Amino acid sequence: xxxxxxxxxxxxxxxxxxxxxxxxxxxxxxxxxxxxxxxxxxxxxxxxxxxxxxxxxxxxxxxxxxxxxxxxxxxxxxxxxxxxxxxxxxxxxxxxxxxxxxxxxxxxxxxxxxxxxxxxxxxxxxxxxxxxxxxxxxxxxxxxxxxxxxxxxxxxxxxxxxxxxxxxxxxxxxxxxxxxxxxxxxxxxxxxxxxxxxxxxxxxxxxxxxxxxxxxxxxxxxxxxxxxxxxxxxxxxxxxxxxxxxxxxxxxxxxxxxxxxxxxxxxxxxxxxxxxxxxxxxxxxxxxxxxxxxxxxxxxxxxxxxxxxxxxxxxxxxxxxxxxxxxxxxxxxxxxxxxxxxxxxxxxxxxxxxxxxxxxxxxxxxxxxxxxxxxxxxxxxxxxxxxxxxxxxxxxxxxxxxxxxxxxxxxxxxxxxxxxxxxxxxxxxxxxxxxxxxxxxxxxxxxxxxxxxxxxxxxxxxxxxxxxxxxxxxxxxxxxxxxxxxxxxxxxxxxxxxxxxxxxxxxxxxxxxxxxxxxxxxxxxxxxxxxxxxxxxxxxxxxxxxxxxxxxxxxxxxxxxxxxxxxxxxxxx
Numbered sequence: 420x421x422x423x424x425x426x427x428x429x430x431x432x433x434x435x436x437x438x439x440x441x442x443x444x445x446x447x448x449x450x451x452x453x454x455x456x457x458x459x460x461x462x463x464x465x466x467x468x469x470x471x472x473x474x475x476x477x478x479x480x481x482x483x484x485x486x487x488x489x490x491x492x493x494x495x496x497x498x499x500x501x502x503x504x505x506x507x508x509x510x511x512x513x514x515x516x517x518x519x520x521x522x523x524x525x526x527x528x529x530x531x532x533x534x535x536x537x538x539x540x541x542x543x544x545x546x547x548x549x550x551x552x553x554x555x556x557x558x559x560x561x562x563x564x565x566x567x568x569x570x571x572x573x574x575x576x577x578x579x580x581x582x583x584x585x586x587x588x589x590x591x592x593x594x595x596x597x598x599x600x601x602x603x604x605x606x607x608x609x610x611x612x613x614x615x616x617x618x619x620x621x622x623x624x625x626x627x628x629x630x631x632x633x634x635x636x637x638x639x640x641x642x643x644x645x646x647x648x649x650x651x652x653x654x655x656x657x658x659x660x661x662x663x664x665x666x667x668x669x670x671x672x673x674x675x676x677x678x679x680x681x682x683x684x685x686x687x688x689x690x691x692x693x694x695x696x697x698x699x700x701x702x703x704x705x706x707x708x709x710x711x712x713x714x715x716x717x718x719x720x721x722x723x724x725x726x727x728x729x730x731x732x733x734x735x736x737x738x739x740x741x742x743x744x745x746x747x748x749x750x751x752x753x754x755x756x757x758x759x760x761x762x763x764x765x766x767x768x769x770x771x772x773x774x775x776x777x778x779x780x781x782x783x784x785x786x787x788x789x790x791x792x793x794x795x796x797x798x799x800x801x802x803x804x805x806x807x808x809x810x811x812x813x814x815x816x817x818x819x820x821x822x823x824x825x826x827x828x829x830x831x832x833x834x835x836x837x838x839x840x841x842x843x844x845x846x847x848x849x850x851x852x853x854x855x856x857x858x859x860x861x862x863x864x865x866x867x868x869x870x871x872x873x874x875x876x877x878x879x880x881x882x883x884x885x886x887x888x889x890x891x892x893x894x895x896x897x898x899x900x901x902x903x904x905x906x907x908x909x910x911x912x913x914x915x916x917x918x919x920x921x922x923x924x925x926x927x928x929x930x931x932x933x934x935x936x937x938x939x940x941x942x943x944x945x946x947x948x949x950x951x952x953x954x955x956x957x958x959x960x961x962x963x964x965x966x967x968x969x970x971x972x973x974x975x976x977x978x979x980x981x982x983x984x985x986x987x988x989x990x991x992x
Contacts, residue, residue, distance in 0.1 A: 423486075423547040424478030427723070429761050430543065432951065433768045434471070439463075442537055445779040456529050470540045476520050477544045485513045485551035492552055493847045497678035499668045504632035510676045513555050514587065524585025525562055527569060531577060532585030538709075538778065539771040542716045546767075549720025553851040554676030556717045557629050563709035564591030564637050568656060571693035571702050580635055580656060589634035592659070593710070594625040594682060595703060601627070602864055604639065604699055605649040609684065611640035619655060619691055621684040627669070629858070631680025634659050637706070638689065639698050654698035655689035662687040673850030708808075710859045711816040712774060715767050718823035718855040722763065725823075725830035725848045726756045732834050732845075749833060756826050758960045763819045765943045766936070770811035777804040810872030811939075817865035818936050820856035827852040863929075870928040873935045876912065885942045894948055897959055900966045901941045907973045908934050914977055930972040937965035 424430060443466045444450070452459035460466035488509030495507040506514070517523060525541040527533025541562070549556040565584035568576055583589035600606040609623035621640050625631070636657050643651035657663070662685040669679040693702055730753060733744040743749045780801040787794040827849040831838040838845045856862045882905055890898040911934065915927050944958035 420479065421482035421486075422475065422478040423482045423550055424474045424543075426478075426482075429764055430546070432947075432954075433764055434474070434543065436947075436950065437467070437539065437768075438772065439537055439539060439775060442539075442775045442779045445783045446535060446537065452529065452535070459529065459535070470536065473522070473534065473536065474540065474543055474547075477522065477547050480513075480516050480520060480522075481547045481551035484516050485509075485548065485555060488512065489552040490844065490847065492554065492676040493673075494675075496675040497668055499665070499678070502665055504665055504668060504678045504680065506678070507676050509552070510555060510558070513552065514558065514590075517559060518587030521585075523559070523562070523587040524565070524581070527562075527565055527581055527585050531569070531581035533581070537771075537775045538712065539768060539775050542712060542767065542771050545713050545716035546720040546723070549717040550724045551720075552676060553717060553721050553848075554674035556713070556720070557674060557677035558590050560710075560713040560717065561591045561593070561630060561633075563706055563713065564593060564635070566709060567637060567654075567702060567706045568692060570705070571654075572656070576656065576690060576692070583635065590630055591635045591637065592628055592630045592633035592680075593703075593706060594628050594631065594636045594638040596625060596627045598624065598626050602861065604703065605647075605652075607639050607641060607652055607699075609638065609640040611638075611642040611653060611655060611689070619689045621655060621657060621687040621689050623684055624666075625682045625684070627858075628680045628682055629677060631668075631682050632659060632665055632678055636663065636682075637692070638684070639703055640689075642691075642695050642698075649699040650696055652698040652700075652703075653695045654692040654702045656692050657684075657687050657689035672853060673847070674854055707859055708774075708812045711812055711865070712767075712770065714855055714859050715770070715815045715819040718819040718852065719760070719763055719767055721848055721852045721855070722756075722760055722819075722823045722826040725827040725845060725852070726753075726760055728843070728845045728848065729753060729756065729830035729833040732838075732843075743833075752829050752833060754960065755964075756829055758957050758964075759822050759826060761954075761957045762940050762944060762961045763822055765947060766811075766815050766818060766940045769939075769943055770808070770815040773804050773807040773811055777801065777808045780804060806872065806875075806877045810869055810877055813860070813865035813868035814932060814936055814939075816860070817856070817862050817869065817932070818940075820852075821862055823852040823855050866928050866932050867925075869932045869935075870924070873928075873931050874912070874916065874924070876909075878935075878939055882938060882942065885945065890945070891949070893955060894945060894958070897941075897945060897948075897962045900962050901938065901945070904934070904938055904941070904966055904969045907969055908938060911973050911976045927976050930975050934969050934972045937969050941965055 440463050443463055447460060450461055453461045460469050492507040492509040497507060498505040524533035525536050525544060526538060529535050545556055545560050548559050565581055568580050595604060597607055597609060609621060611619060611621055613619055621638055636659055638655045638657060639652055640655055641651050642653035664683040666681045666683050671679060733749055733753060734742055736743045780797055784794045784797050784801060830845045831849050834843055834845050837843055840846065886902055911931060915924055941962045944954065944961055947954040948958040
């Protein structure tokens, strides 16, 4: 039988080089959890063995249950009648299998029925689910909603909500967007008020809500009368059945198995999560960062599926007396797809590492403070992890979602005219990929989120250490390319900051963020190439191509291409 974990050489490679010892020790409370739960690991190796088994189960379910029904799910879509949403049959079966395998509480603590697994392992599962059927990820991958309640809710709220998520009895939705508040969530107007008994209630409309028919909703609403910005917003949990009406579901380009709903809240009873006024500025931003990492995993899964479709088709399709796989221009496209896939995977799991470290260090510091112990060493590490996660989360979402669109585009091109037909999976994959660089923050907003870390050059020490390291002969030339790229970046950074023009800094942000991503990913691949000869080719092709793109980015910045924006009205109107 097929298995999306054991058969994916590169995913296995990333798993085998995980460095999560500190993360797992904190998560397992020094491995004392084993005294209370038979299935908790007793040491780090035991934890890795458990993680591998879980991922093998996910790989089996996704390859043999989910993927064979993906086309039917896309064709059937979600059903809406008399205010009720029903999932496609294939989605229902997939959720049933995932629930039976106890996979719906991936990162939740065991005391609430969860598996207590790191974000890195969860993201690997998301990648496989998305490869099999992208819209299923929008149900499976919304476990961050439960994590938000776990992190910021009261113990009573955790006891009430989390077991429902972990058991599969409930799925969740983030009800954030409104008709006039999309990317600008500070403009949210959903009313939150307390009735005469002190009960919080919600009134208003939410739009474009992924899985809006969920049993449990996290809702961003305006709790402070008279406010107009993010400081007047709070976060609430409510049940979808309590005075919440699904007004319609959207007829979308792709991800048809995931219902996107318009919701009307009619004085819906709700519970405040955390503190008033922190809804957007703290809780939602944290939740969305988790979701952005999930979307990056979704984009990567779609990319993997598209590559596999293109490779299989190219080998089987004969033209001019030979397989098109052997036509150099086609071979070149497939090679570029493979290199992009593997470099994307390296960047994604590097980001996951920092996110896991940040999350667990936060937990450890809180525990140390509660015990009256010194946490200065952990605070120093947390500062580094927080800076890295804050940059890499939007960067990985930007890079992988944009690349997913390119890979699916190329996969369809390899198929030629047949790929444009509904009978071929690649047509669906191209449609599904298109949402990844839109929802949970468009690519442009990811650039805005990442530019601060780039301007501050937060990986400067990492780059310097790598440059000083001796590289073996076949990698020395690639190291030189990265050093030149670093010099280009520093030159561009100085050029931008010397201008002391915030507007220019903003319009040059895309080129700077991309340049930084080439550098960081390039050095990640160099590390991998030192460990595995197979990665030398990936590193070489990626770095040579990245060097060319870096020079283009630098030219755009240094030749002041963006000065043309001063004349935008003359050109566009």
